[in-house]
Amino acid sequence: xxxxxxxxxxxxxxxxxxxxxxxxxxxxxxxxxxxxxxxxxxxxxxxxxxxxxxxxxxxxxxxxxxxxxxxxxxxxxxxxxxxxxxxxxxxxxxxxxxxxxxxxxxxxxxxxxxxxxxxxxxxxxxxxxxxxxxxxxxxxxxxxxxxxxxxxxxxxxxxxxxxxxxxxxxxxxxxxxxxxxxxxxxxxxxxxxxxxxxxxxxxxxxxxxxxxxxxxxxxxxxxxxxxxxxxxxxxxxxxxxxxxxxxxxxxxxxxxxxxxxxxxxxxxxxxxxxxxxxxxxxxxxxxxxxxxxxxxxxxxxxxxxxxxxxxxxxxxxxxxxxxxxxxxxxxxxxxxxxxxxxxxxxxxxxxxxxxxxxxxxxxxxxxxxxxxxxxxxxxxxxxxxxxxxx
Amino acid sequence: xxxxxxxxxxxxxxxxxxxxxxxxxxxxxxxxxxxxxxxxxxxxxxxxxxxxxxxxxxxxxxxxxxxxxxxxxxxxxxxxxxxxxxxxxxxxxxxxxxxxxxxxxxxxxxxxxxxxxxxxxxxxxxxxxxxxxxxxxxxxxxxxxxxxxxxxxxxxxxxxxxxxxxxxxxxxxxxxxxxxxxxxxxxxxxxxxxxxxxxxxxxxxxxxxxxxxxxxxxxxxxxxxxxxxxxxxxxxxxxxxxxxxxxxxxxxxxxxxxxxxxxxxxxxxxxxxxxxxxxxxxxxxxxxxxxxxxxxxxxxxxxxxxxxxxxxxxxxxxxxxxxxxxxxxxxxxxxxxxxxxxxxxxxxxxxxxxxxxxxxxxxxxxxxxxxxxxxxxxxxxxxxxxxxxx
Numbered sequence: 001x002x003x004x005x006x007x008x009x010x011x012x013x014x015x016x017x018x019x020x021x022x023x024x025x026x027x028x029x030x031x032x033x034x035x036x037x038x039x040x041x042x043x044x045x046x047x048x049x050x051x052x053x054x055x056x057x058x059x060x061x062x063x064x065x066x067x068x069x070x071x072x073x074x075x076x077x078x079x080x081x082x083x084x085x086x087x088x089x090x091x092x093x094x095x096x097x098x099x100x101x102x103x104x105x106x107x108x109x110x111x112x113x114x115x116x117x118x119x120x121x122x123x124x125x126x127x128x129x130x131x132x133x134x135x136x137x138x139x140x141x142x143x144x145x146x147x148x149x150x151x152x153x154x155x156x157x158x159x160x161x162x163x164x165x166x167x168x169x170x171x172x173x174x175x176x177x178x179x180x181x182x183x184x185x186x187x188x189x190x191x192x193x194x195x196x197x198x199x200x201x202x203x204x205x206x207x208x209x210x211x212x213x214x215x216x217x218x219x220x221x222x223x224x225x226x227x228x229x230x231x232x233x234x235x236x237x238x239x240x241x242x243x244x245x246x247x248x249x250x251x252x253x254x255x256x257x258x259x260x261x262x263x264x265x266x267x268x269x270x271x272x273x274x275x276x277x278x279x280x281x282x283x284x285x286x287x288x289x290x291x292x293x294x295x296x297x298x299x300x301x302x303x304x305x306x307x308x309x310x311x312x313x314x315x316x317x318x319x320x321x322x323x324x325x326x327x328x329x330x331x332x333x334x335x336x337x338x339x340x341x342x343x344x345x346x347x348x349x350x351x352x353x354x355x356x357x358x359x360x361x362x363x364x365x366x367x368x369x370x371x372x373x374x375x376x377x378x379x380x381x382x383x384x385x386x387x388x389x390x
Numbered sequence: 391x392x393x394x395x396x397x398x399x400x401x402x403x404x405x406x407x408x409x410x411x412x413x414x415x416x417x418x419x420x421x422x423x424x425x426x427x428x429x430x431x432x433x434x435x436x437x438x439x440x441x442x443x444x445x446x447x448x449x450x451x452x453x454x455x456x457x458x459x460x461x462x463x464x465x466x467x468x469x470x471x472x473x474x475x476x477x478x479x480x481x482x483x484x485x486x487x488x489x490x491x492x493x494x495x496x497x498x499x500x501x502x503x504x505x506x507x508x509x510x511x512x513x514x515x516x517x518x519x520x521x522x523x524x525x526x527x528x529x530x531x532x533x534x535x536x537x538x539x540x541x542x543x544x545x546x547x548x549x550x551x552x553x554x555x556x557x558x559x560x561x562x563x564x565x566x567x568x569x570x571x572x573x574x575x576x577x578x579x580x581x582x583x584x585x586x587x588x589x590x591x592x593x594x595x596x597x598x599x600x601x602x603x604x605x606x607x608x609x610x611x612x613x614x615x616x617x618x619x620x621x622x623x624x625x626x627x628x629x630x631x632x633x634x635x636x637x638x639x640x641x642x643x644x645x646x647x648x649x650x651x652x653x654x655x656x657x658x659x660x661x662x663x664x665x666x667x668x669x670x671x672x673x674x675x676x677x678x679x680x681x682x683x684x685x686x687x688x689x690x691x692x693x694x695x696x697x698x699x700x701x702x703x704x705x706x707x708x709x710x711x712x713x714x715x716x717x718x719x720x721x722x723x724x725x726x727x728x729x730x731x732x733x734x735x736x737x738x739x740x741x742x743x744x745x746x747x748x749x750x751x752x753x754x755x756x757x758x759x760x761x762x763x764x765x766x767x768x769x770x771x772x773x774x775x776x777x778x779x780x
Contacts, residue, residue, distance in 0.1 A: 001659065002436060004413075005652050010423045016641060017422050023394075028645060029419035032407050032595060033400045034723045046392060066597070067457035070640040071622045078620075102621045199641055205422055207456070207597055207643030229619045230468075231492045232461045248728065250460040251406060251589055253597030253646070255418060262395050269391065333424045338638065 010327075011354075013363050014335035015149050015308060016177070017199035017206055018351035020263075024204055027262035028255050035252045044242065047257060050264035054179060054202075054272070055194065055212045057186035061235070063242040064198070064208040064260055066253050069176040072195030072209025074102050075233040076172055077143070079213075079221050080193065083107030085140040088129055088169070090114075090121040090160070093150035094338050095174055099143050106229065108140070117340055118151045118298045118310070123159040130167050140220065141170040141192075147178035149200075150338045152310040152347065153299045154182065161190040170217055176200060179210065180267050181279045181307040181351055186212055193217040198256070201279070201307055203352030204263035207256040263352075279306040281386065282355045286348065289364040289383035293375050298345060307355065310337070310345045317371065319343050325370045332366055357387045400717075401744075403753050404725035405539045405698060406567070407589035407596055408741035410653075414594055417652035418645050425642045434632065437647060440654035444569060444592075444662070445584065445602045447576035451625070453632040454588070454598040454650055456643050459566040462585030462599025464492050465623040466562055467533070469603075469611050470583065473497030475530040478519055478559070480504075480511040480545065483538035484728050485564055496619065498530070507730055508541045508688045508700065513549040520557050530610065531560040531582075537568035539590075540728045542700040542737065543689045544572065551580040560607055566590060569600065570657050571669045571697040571741055576602055583607040588646070591669070591697055593742030594653035597646045653742075669696040671776065672745045676738065679754040679773035683765050688735060697745065700727070700735045707761065709733050715760045722756055747777045 012019050033040050044063070052062045065072050077099065081087060087108045089099050092115045103110050113121050113129045121144065133139060142164035144155050157173060164171040170192040175184045181201030186194055192214045199206035213221075213235060221228075221235050228234040232250065241249035267275060283306035287297065296312045297304065313319045319336070323346065326332040335347035348363060350356075360383050368376035402409050423430050434453070442452045455462050467489065471477060477493045480486055480503045493500050503511050503519045511534065523529060532554035534545050547563060554561040560582040565574045571591030576584055582604045589596035603611075603625060611618075611625050618624040622640065631639035657665060673696035677687065686702045687694065703709045709726070713736065716722040725737035738753060740746075750773050758766035 002440075002655055004655075005417045005420060005433075005648055007420060007423050007433070007648070008427075008429050009421065010427065012422065012424060014424055017424065017644060020422055025419040025421065027395045029415040030395060030397060031399065031415065032402065032410055033397050034402060034404055034407060035596070037398075037400065037717075037723065039398050043395075043397070050392075067461060067622065068640045068643060071457060074620065074622045098621070105617055105619055105621055197641070205643065205645040206425070206641040207646055227495055229495055230464065231488070231495055232457065232464045250458045251587070251596040253458060253595065253643075254407060255595040255649075256597055256643070256646070258395055258397070259645075265392055265394075327427075333427065 009331055011332045011359065011362065013354055013359055014333045014349050015347050016197065016349060016351060018201070018203050018349060019353040020203055020205055021266065021353045023266060024259050024263045027258045030258050032254050035254055036246065036248070040254065041246060043257065043261060047261050047264065048242065050268065051210050053268060054264060055184060055186040056188065057212050059186065059212045059214050061218060061239055062212040064210050064257065066250060067209060068206050069195065069197030069209045070098070071233065072197070072211050073099060073174060075211060075235065076193045076195050077102045078106045078230050078233060079228050079235045080141055080170060080172065080217060081106040081108040082224055082226055084109070084138065086111065086133065086137040087140055088113060088142045090126070090144040090155065092119055092121060092153060093117055093145065093148035095145045095148060095150065099174065118153055120153050120155045120303050121160065123163060126160055126163050130163065139167055139169045141172050143172040145174040146184065147175070147182065147305050147308065149177045149308055150341065151299060152305045152308045153303045154305045157189050165190060170220060177305070177308055180275065182276055182305065198260055201352045202263050202267060204259050205256070207253055208260055279350065279355050282350050282357065282360050283309065285360045285383040285386035286350060288386050289360065289379040292379040292382040293364070293368055293371065293373050307349060307351045309348045310341070311348060312345055313343070319346065322370045326366050330366050332363060334363065360387065399721055401722045401749065401752065403744055403749055404723045404739050405737050406587065406739060406741060408591070408593050408739060409743040410593055410595055411656065411743045413656060414649050414653045417648045420648050422644050425644055426636065430644060431636060433647065433651060437651050437654065438632065440651070440658065441600050443658060444654060445574060445576045446578065447602050449576065449602045449604050451608060451629055452602040454600050454647060456640060457599060458596050459585065459587030459599045460488070461623065462587070462601050463489060463564060465601060465625065466583045466585050467492045468496045468620050468623060469618050469625045470531055470560060470562065470607060471496040471498040472614055472616055474499070474528065476501065476523065476527040477530060478503060478532045480516070480534040482509055482511060482543060483507055483535065483540035485535045485538060485540060489533050489564065508543055510543050510545045510693050511550065513553060516550055516553050520553065529557055529559045531562050533562040535564040536574065537565070537572065537695050537698065539567045539698055540731065541689060542695045542698045543693050544695045547579050555580060560610060567695070567698055570665065572666055572695065588650055591742045592653050592657060594649050595646070597643055598650055669740065669745050672740050672747065672750050673699065675750045675773040675776035676740060678776050679750065679769040682769040682772040683754070683758055683761065683763050697739060697741045699738045701738060703734055703736060709736065712760045716756050720756050722753060724753065750777065
């Protein structure tokens with residue numbers, strides 16, 4: 001016989017999942033109601049409304065898709081793209097690359113705007129790429145990752161959005177890692193469709209993907225010549241299930257919706273602006289400490305994300321050994337590099353409930369120890385100075 | 391400000407979700423580890439092994455897909471079918487019809503074997519359908535729903551499997567409602583691929599879809615000419631994530647996997663055979679009581695599922711009114727009819743933890759009250775007689 005579930009205590013400072021607070025964990029142990037129960041229908045409405053506030057959008061079709069963030073990416077792309085459509089996708093890390101792969105599987109002709117990992121796409125680069133497309137190419141969308149989790153770079157979006165719209169294309173944004181941790185202004189920035197995840201700055205377990213579709217995006221879906229290739233992700237069907245009709249489609253992950261409700265309540269009790277400021281402050285404290293340890297970040301300061309920090313592994317240091325020491329000695333998870341950055345960076349996440357002064361100090365102290373650094377005191381002092389400032 | 395999550399207490403006797411026991415709910419409030427944590431990797435192996443025991447298969451590729459049962463259906467079909475492939479799908483309710491829709495979206499030519507709702511497909515019917523296909527049609531698979539949740543009929547599978555294999559086709563089975571509640575013999579019955587759900591007889595919240603692929607099915611996937619249209623559901627990629635390589639694909643819903651582990655432990659502590667016998671006994675007790683109330687079941691006795699009972703609404707009775715009365719007065723959820731059976735049947739589920747003597751008596755008593763029946767005592771007596779038997 002296998003033993004009762006018995007998992008170690010971890011402090012989650014990687015690229016997600018982030019720490020999940022007691023009130024959200026408690027929500028997950030709530031006995032279930034049916035997914036068509038009047039009380040669940042009412043809860044779905046409240047979750048939709050909370051997500052609209054979080055995405056800062058009035059989009060009617062805003063709901064948590066019943067799968068993880070990558071399925072949200074797929075849902076947005078396969079609903080908006082048909083075979084033969086053109087898509088322009090900005091790529092500066094893993095997740096832009098994933099969008100390319102998914103768009104191509106949907107039959108789209110994809111043109112990429114590629115910049116080196118850690119950098120962000122310049123508006124002129126996009127403008128030139130669009131100018132180079134055949135004038136009659138049916139350009140359906142321009143897509144970008146807002147917070148590239150593989151590098152820790154934040155892509156400015158407003159100008160990209162304007163350029164996409166000037167060309168008559170929809171503007172699609174991956175907000176998996178940014179939502180709830182940095183400003184995401186779906187309406188103000190003219191984002192036509194976006195998808196996120198629950199396990200990053202919302203501090204909810206993974207399992208749902210908040211998505212939002214504006215009216216222009218929905219008009220595109222309605223004008224499709226072919227059915228969406230995915231039945232599970234078909235927004236026309238999901239709209240009826242999550243809309244006022246409540247037409248049975250699938251069985252929503254009830255418990256996950258409970259958890260998301262409670263995590264979104266926590267987000268809005270704190271307030272989005274206060275939450276963003278908290279992420280920035282702890283990020284700055286972490287960076288001050290890392291620099292005092294002699295560690296460098298590969299992303300230029302003005303493009304750094306507040307919730308995900310890539311840190312260069314110094315020459316001669318065993319990247320995996322340091323991560324293992326943090327995990328085994330202290331129960332601290334930090335992330336490894338992906339793709340071309342494998343073995344070259346660590347990724348330290350301070351997302352949602354993980355973004356605390358205690359975690360800033362802890363990860364600095366643990367890194368100093370693992371690296372055998374004599375600068376532990378200086379690092380903690382540098383971090384404390386930022387933390388103590390108003 | 392919205393109030394803390396506050397949902398009513400329900401007794402779940404509908405088509406799913408079923409009741410989730412305290413140990414599984416408790417598992418869901420466990421603080422998370424990362425999805426690449428060594429402890430989670432070990433847990434994934436244990437869950438895969440427990441699922442193999444539940445499906446009664448040695449299939450290496452057996453794992454919980456990170457979405458609900460309908461996504462499991464889509465995963466199996468879109469991996470095995472390519473545009474132009476032929477598929478033969480048995481249809482006797484909603485879920486067979488859903489398979490047809492998904493297979494067509496995958497570009498397959500679908501031939502249906504249709505029988506009226508509540509009936510099951512006869513082997514000769516399938517044989518004739520296959521004989522009527524063009525001899526050179528690339529028939530990739532024959533698919534059937536084992537336990538049709540919309541009707542409560544159980545499809546015998548062994549002969550269908552033989553017939554499919556004789557024609558060189560794979561045999562695909564929907565075991566969403568049967569797994570853990572009635573025998574599912576993936577290896578002994580020659581099932582090449584199957585998908586299930588967590589929220590039926592496994593008594594785990596909805597959110598994952600246990601799937602299993604045999605070697606013949608995987609060989610088909612490897613021989614594909616085109617990439618699988620869905621990146622999220624691509625078995626080639628999922629195999630690397632759930633296999634020994636642990637290649638990052640998406641972030642598994644960690645908490646749901648905790649819950650599934652604990653629910654599968656409970657399944658195997660009880661023992662599959664004991665569990666099946668429990669479902670049968672409580673089903674028989676329920677039916678005895680329903681008949682004493684003068685209620686009839688639309689499915690022939692030999693084809694009835696033990697975990698899902700369709701019950702004909704007597705003439706002149708307000709179908710929705712009875713369901714509402716059960717819900718509002720007693721907190722009992724039973725299901726409505728779907729499609730052509732809308733307004734004509736109730737669906738009473740006794741799945742997993744919901745299959746108890748107490749729930750049999752309770753739903754009979756509540757139905758008798760709602761119907762104003764004078765036969766309540768007789769119904770309870772008839773049920774008790776079955777429950778008391780060895």
